[in-house]
Amino acid sequence: MELNNFQVKFDNYREIFEKYAIEFFNNNFNTEQKLLDAVKYSFFAGGKRIRPVLMLAVGEVLGVENYCLLPFALAIECIHTYSLIHDDLPAMDNDDYRRGKLTNHKVFGDAIAILAGDALLNLAFSIMSNECLNSDNKNTVKAMLYVSDCAGISGMIGGQACDIISENNKTKSENSLKYIVLNKTAKLIAAAISIPAILADNKFDIVNHFGFILGEQFQIVDDVLDVESSLAVLGKSVGKDYVSGKLTHVSLYGMERCKELVAKQHNEAINIIQALNNNEFLLQFCDYLRMRIK
Numbered sequence: 032m033e034l035n036n037f038q039v040k041f042d043n044y045r046e047i048f049e050k051y052a053i054e055f056f057n058n059n060f061n062t063e064q065k066l067l068d069a070v071k072y073s074f075f076a077g078g079k080r081i082r083p084v085l086m087l088a089v090g091e092v093l094g095v096e097n098y099c100l101l102p103f104a105l106a107i108e109c110i111h112t113y114s115l116i117h118d119d120l121p122a123m124d125n126d127d128y129r130r131g132k133l134t135n136h137k138v139f140g141d142a143i144a145i146l147a148g149d150a151l152l153n154l155a156f157s158i159m160s161n162e163c164l165n166s167d168n169k170n171t172v173k174a175m176l177y178v179s180d181c182a183g184i185s186g187m188i189g190g191q192a193c194d195i196i197s198e199n200n201k202t203k204s205e206n207s208l209k210y211i212v213l214n215k216t217a218k219l220i221a222a223a224i225s226i227p228a229i230l231a232d233n234k235f236d237i238v239n240h241f242g243f244i245l246g247e248q249f250q251i252v253d254d255v256l257d258v259e260s261s262l263a264v265l266g267k268s269v270g271k272d273y274v275s276g277k278l279t280h281v282s283l284y285g286m287e288r289c290k291e292l293v294a295k296q297h298n299e300a301i302n303i304i305q306a307l308n309n310n311e312f313l314l315q316f317c318d319y320l321r322m323r324i325k
């Protein structure tokens with residue numbers, strides 16, 4: 032598949048998701064207008080939508096229809112967006128820019144930003160439980176449970192807690208970093224990629240393994256970009272992690288070793304996904320991820 036074809040396909044998955052999300056948020060929520068504005072401000076701020084795109088792409092490979100996946104894609108993107116809003120707060124990473132725009136609390140204030148994050152998290156579980164109620168597929172409950180675990184105390188939230196706790200800990204430990212990446216970043220990406228396999232009860236081990244490798248690679252690339260990229264390109268503040276001495280792949284291994292690790296994981300991801308038919312887009316996705324760094 033040519034890079035152009037990859038981009039067309041990526042945009043196509045993204046548009047399917049965007050249309051579904053816009054329709055959902057056009058609902059009458061009967062709530063405070065400022066809260067709804069804050070929720071929509073971050074949800075539609077121009078995220079790459081890699082989690083929904085990957086979910087729809089794996090769904091196509093496994094023959095799971097979009098209408099079965101979109102509620103889960105929307106729920107995961109709600110969870111992802113809430114985590115970014117909360118991560119940007121002064122009590123956490125204290126960032127002014129995200130997705131090329133002022134962060135939620137910079138526009139709406141800390142209290143509304145906290146509530147917008149809370150609202151998105153609750154919406155995610157409302158969307159998934161509604162799908163469990165209305166679908167004939169018993170595996171929807173398993174899918175929701177998997178998302179809950181990946182996002183929760185032994186998942187993304189646990190990883191974020193470890194990240195914050197190790198921030199001022201000068202003994203940079205490989206084990207802490209592994210725990211942070213696995214939980215804070217990889218689990219939600221692996222969840223998005225694994226939902227079609229759970230719903231279809233097919234190829235879970237392959238797809239899940241692929242998700243974790245891609246998730247880990249995603250974080251190493253993000254750490255490299257934090258040093259090498261710019262606010263204009265990434266749409267978020269850069270360099271803070273490195274300057275503040277935060278535990279990242281770059282601070283622990285150095286830049287050259289990080290690039291070697293990315294190359295190693297790129298090969299591993301490609302080897303895993305070879306086991307599936309019609310894997311062209313997913314193979315290209317691995318290249319896309321790697322090419323974000325030079």
Ligand code: GRG
Pocket residue numbers: 077078079080081113114115117118130187188191215216249250253
């Ligand atoms: C507050 C519970 C809680 C968790 C926060 C998401 C997160 C955990 C922290 C943000 C910082 C960070 C480096 C997270 C790792 C995952 C990551 C690189 C998120 C950014 O995801 P993208 O690049 O973002 O998919 P867009 O904006 O494109 O959606």
